Amino acid sequence: xxxxxxxxxxxxxxxxxxxxxxxxxxxxxxxxxxxxxxxxxxxxxxxxxxxxxxxxxxxxxxxxxxxxxxxxxxxxxxxxxxxxxxxxxxxxxxxxxxx
Numbered sequence: 001x002x003x004x005x006x007x008x009x010x011x012x013x014x015x016x017x018x019x020x021x022x023x024x025x026x027x028x029x030x031x032x033x034x035x036x037x038x039x040x041x042x043x044x045x046x047x048x049x050x051x052x053x054x055x056x057x058x059x060x061x062x063x064x065x066x067x068x069x070x071x072x073x074x075x076x077x078x079x080x081x082x083x084x085x086x087x088x089x090x091x092x093x094x095x096x097x098x099x
Contacts, residue, residue: 036098 030038042052059081068078079095082088 032096035092036096038095039097
């Protein structure tokens, strides 16, 4: 009986592990100052083949929200490591939205 219970728990953990630990299914909303709020959609990034570790922890700290300035837009740091207009779009209105 104990082996059956251990098997059920292991199977459940394997099945739900990606759901419980994955954050790519979230859309996050950030300040964005006068340009409008910034929406980060993990689902969109995942649909392009990215996984969390592609940005965390090489570009962003996993536990802390990134604070970005206008200067960061021009230094190719944070989001702009990829969103430089060459690798990926850099159209402000695709991320900044005024609600």
